[in-house]
Amino acid sequence: MKFVDEFRDAALGRAVAGEILSLVEPGRHYKVMEVCGGHTHSIYKYGVDDLLPANVELVHGPGCPVCVIPMGRVDDGIAIAEMPGVIFTCFGDMMRVPGSNGSLLDAKAAGADVRMVYSPLDALRIAKQNPAQEVVFFAIGFETTAPSTALTLKRARAEGVEIFSCICSHVTIVPPLRALLESPDLRLDGFIGPGHVATVVGARPFEFIPADYGKPVVVAGFEPLDILQSIAMILRQLAEGRCEVENQYRRVVPYEGNLRALEVLAEVFELRPHFEWRGLGFISDSGLKLSPAYADLDAELRFSVPGVRVADPKACQCGEVLKGVIKPWECKVFGTACTPERPIGTCMVSSEGACAAYYNFGRFAREREVV
Amino acid sequence: MAEQAIMSEREERILGIIETARGKQAKFRDERITMAHGAGGKATQGLIEGLFVPAFGGATLSEMSDAGEVDVDGVTLALTTDSYVVKPLRFPGGSIGDLAVNGTVNDLAVSGARPLALSLSLVLEEGLSADQLRAEVDTIAQAARTAGVEVVAGDTKVVERGHADGMYICTTGLGRRDQRASLAPSSIRPGDRILLSGSIGEHGMAIMLARGEFELDASIESDTASLWPAVDALLDAAGAGLHCMRDATRGGVGSVLNELARSSSVAMLVREGAIPVQPAVAGAAEILGIDPMYVANEGKLVAFVAPEWADGALQALRAVPGCDEASEIGEVRTEPPGMVLVETSFGGRRVMDQLVGDPLPRIC
Numbered sequence: 001m002k003f004v005d006e007f008r009d010a011a012l013g014r015a016v017a018g019e020i021l022s023l024v025e026p027g028r029h030y031k032v033m034e035v036c037g038g039h040t041h042s043i044y045k046y047g048v049d050d051l052l053p054a055n056v057e058l059v060h061g062p063g064c065p066v067c068v069i070p071m072g073r074v075d076d077g078i079a080i081a082e083m084p085g086v087i088f089t090c091f092g093d094m095m096r097v098p099g100s101n102g103s104l105l106d107a108k109a110a111g112a113d114v115r116m117v118y119s120p121l122d123a124l125r126i127a128k129q130n131p132a133q134e135v136v137f138f139a140i141g142f143e144t145t146a147p148s149t150a151l152t153l154k155r156a157r158a159e160g161v162e163i164f165s166c167i168c169s170h171v172t173i174v175p176p177l178r179a180l181l182e183s184p185d186l187r188l189d190g191f192i193g194p195g196h197v198a199t200v201v202g203a204r205p206f207e208f209i210p211a212d213y214g215k216p217v218v219v220a221g222f223e224p225l226d227i228l229q230s231i232a233m234i235l236r237q238l239a240e241g242r243c244e245v246e247n248q249y250r251r252v253v254p255y256e257g258n259l260r261a262l263e264v265l266a267e268v269f270e271l272r273p274h275f276e277w278r279g280l281g282f283i284s285d286s287g288l289k290l291s292p293a294y295a296d297l298d299a300e301l302r303f304s305v306p307g308v309r310v311a312d313p314k315a316c317q318c319g320e321v322l323k324g325v326i327k328p329w330e331c332k333v334f335g336t337a338c339t340p341e342r343p344i345g346t347c348m349v350s351s352e353g354a355c356a357a358y359y360n361f362g363r364f365a366r367e368r369e370v371v
Numbered sequence: 372m373a374e375q376a377i378m379s380e381r382e383e384r385i386l387g388i389i390e391t392a393r394g395k396q397a398k399f400r401d402e403r404i405t406m407a408h409g410a411g412g413k414a415t416q417g418l419i420e421g422l423f424v425p426a427f428g429g430a431t432l433s434e435m436s437d438a439g440e441v442d443v444d445g446v447t448l449a450l451t452t453d454s455y456v457v458k459p460l461r462f463p464g465g466s467i468g469d470l471a472v473n474g475t476v477n478d479l480a481v482s483g484a485r486p487l488a489l490s491l492s493l494v495l496e497e498g499l500s501a502d503q504l505r506a507e508v509d510t511i512a513q514a515a516r517t518a519g520v521e522v523v524a525g526d527t528k529v530v531e532r533g534h535a536d537g538m539y540i541c542t543t544g545l546g547r548r549d550q551r552a553s554l555a556p557s558s559i560r561p562g563d564r565i566l567l568s569g570s571i572g573e574h575g576m577a578i579m580l581a582r583g584e585f586e587l588d589a590s591i592e593s594d595t596a597s598l599w600p601a602v603d604a605l606l607d608a609a610g611a612g613l614h615c616m617r618d619a620t621r622g623g624v625g626s627v628l629n630e631l632a633r634s635s636s637v638a639m640l641v642r643e644g645a646i647p648v649q650p651a652v653a654g655a656a657e658i659l660g661i662d663p664m665y666v667a668n669e670g671k672l673v674a675f676v677a678p679e680w681a682d683g684a685l686q687a688l689r690a691v692p693g694c695d696e697a698s699e700i701g702e703v704r705t706e707p708p709g710m711v712l713v714e715t716s717f718g719g720r721r722v723m724d725q726l727v728g729d730p731l732p733r734i735c
Contacts, residue, residue: 010718047719109405224717
């Protein structure tokens with residue numbers, strides 16, 4: 001595949017890996033967080049961490065939009081999905097996320113009409129094809145997917161599709177990062193910035209990380225070579241004593257973001273005062289809801305949902321794993337009560353969550369040589 | 372230092388617990404059947420190992436090969452059965468009728484049995500057009516002729532409108548065990564080479580696109596075909612050096628390798644770069660966020676061959692029409708038992724795990 005294979009070239013990968021090796025200070029342990037679940041996915045898919053020296057450790061961040069949806073919101077979605085006359089639509093990987101009593105897949109098996117879509121526009125199309133039913137879209141994701149939800153709602157309004165509505169569980173990236181950085185026990189040296197989010201918001205919103213917390217950020221693309229190069233850029237900043245936001249993903253990310261998309265977001269959404277994250281708890285100004293102008297398309301207002309907050313299981317230590325304070329295996333429930341088949345916390349939900357990955361890789365995760 | 376030693380002891384212990392859990396027979400504890408139970412991954416395994424095998428428990432069934440063997444007066448017969456529930460009924464490269472013949476023939480073939488006869492059960496939906504039925508019957512007859520099997524028994528049921536998606540087909544296949552080799556997962560040995568009979572992912576991807584849910588166009592055709600010619604060639608070339616075969620249907624090559632690694636307590640190392648994938652399949656998989664290794668095939672097999680026979684077997688396989696892209700994709704190792712490792716084209720390594728459920732596309 002053109003424009004893709006070039007970024008998966010093994011020889012170039014080895015060259016960048018050599019550069020990384022030359023930038024590493026012997027005896028020093030580096031922890032770099034990749035914020036975005038998409039990066040985590042690429043890292044595992046291509047075995048990127050295999051090309052790193054063992055004292056460069058990648059910590060998987062909170063940027064998997066599926067894993068961070070708390071149980072209570074999954075329960076709300078299931079409650080709507082189970083109502084008669086409702087066609088419930090959501091992205092594929094949302095279907096497996098556990099609520100307090102099963103997932104959307106389970107609800108589907110029990111008779112609810114739950115359908116997987118690739119885009120909110122597909123959900124709107126289903127609404128137009130089924131005018132006698134209510135079609136609800138479970139909107140999740142960071143600023144990456146929020147503009148497509150916003151455009152879909154605008155189109156639903158323009159086309160007068162009154163039976164369409166959405167449960168808005170969109171989240172924003174900066175508040176959880178700030179929450180992580182505020183934590184006193186955080187041990188991270190730098191961040192691989194979320195490239196997809198940055199295509200919308202730009203690289204500028206991440207300037208607070210070097211400015212307020214003294215950690216370098218490199219906004220990165222999603223091919224294995226992108227990720228390796230961004231790690232090299234972070235290590236170079238550390239070696240040279242610099243600390244700034246750099247944009248490795250310039251072929252896609254404008255530093256100022258996508259202004260048109262930001263306008264649409266501002267029109268359709270407004271910030272919730274606080275939003276609950278699985279594993280991280282409540283974070284102020286971190287979630288989006290529909291603005292008053294679009295309130296009639298808000299499924300949470302249209303249907304009565306339980307809206308019950310379901311506490312993360314007490315024993316779950318996802319928060320500490322995310323902060324890099326403990327390793328997955330140090331969590332009390334890891335591998336016993338919490339497994340990929342029956343996940344408790346966010347890190348075990350998605351196959352690329354830190355815990356799920358460690359569960360599957362086991363001893364292999366640790367065979368790299370220490371420099 | 373002391374603290375570190377204690378920590379790693381604890382880590383070892385926890386990894387030990389996980390490995391024990393992994394090795395245990397899967398249990399069936401779910402409250403309801405979900406689509407995941409039909410996807411060929413962990414849930415399917417739980418259903419088979421946790422419910423069916425304990426219930427019917429004979430020695431033949433517990434081997435869980437693609438076909439069971441029955442000895443009749445010194446002749447070993449192989450028996451297999453399969454149901455076909457594909458939507459849409461016709462798709463680029465084939466139809467439900469092709470699958471119903473080839474799928475069952477292939478289960479016999481990869482068990483090392485020459486396919487002889489089929490039974491055919493049709494479950495038809497009220498309102499199905501006669502032309503559609505006629506077309507499938509023609510297809511079945513043609514596919515059976517090509518595969519060299521005869522349809523010798525049949526049954527028909529009609530169900531109310533709204534059930535059975537037009538038609539479901541169930542076929543049972545009878546074959547005769549070939550004497551040239553004795554195939555079983557337990558015959559797989561460390562050092563064995565892993566051969567793949569051609570490019571992967573075409574059937575599953577053709578079906579996904581034919582459903583029209585993705586507004587994605589690509590000329591991808593199902594690979595449905597009888598595997599007996601390929602099996603025949605391998606048996607000729609490698610004889611007893613051929614240790615085990617599987618057709619990589621539901622769950623794809625990834626699931627087959629995992630299943631065998633587990634049941635044979637060996638490790639497998641696969642070279643990603645050696646796995647043939649058509650550019651259109653690779654492109655569609657990339658866009659949809661699906662790994663072709665887990666996408667279904669209907670005319671591809673994976674064979675485990677003793678190293679000294681591997682080159683000859685591969686040559687023989689490549690000479691079979693439709694198998695010219697056959698490739699040696701990796702080898703069997705001892706450590707870590709039950710796991711499949713992939714050397715990625717980028718130069719890293721990863722574990723290729725079993726699918727937990729249906730392959731669900733990722734959003735980001």
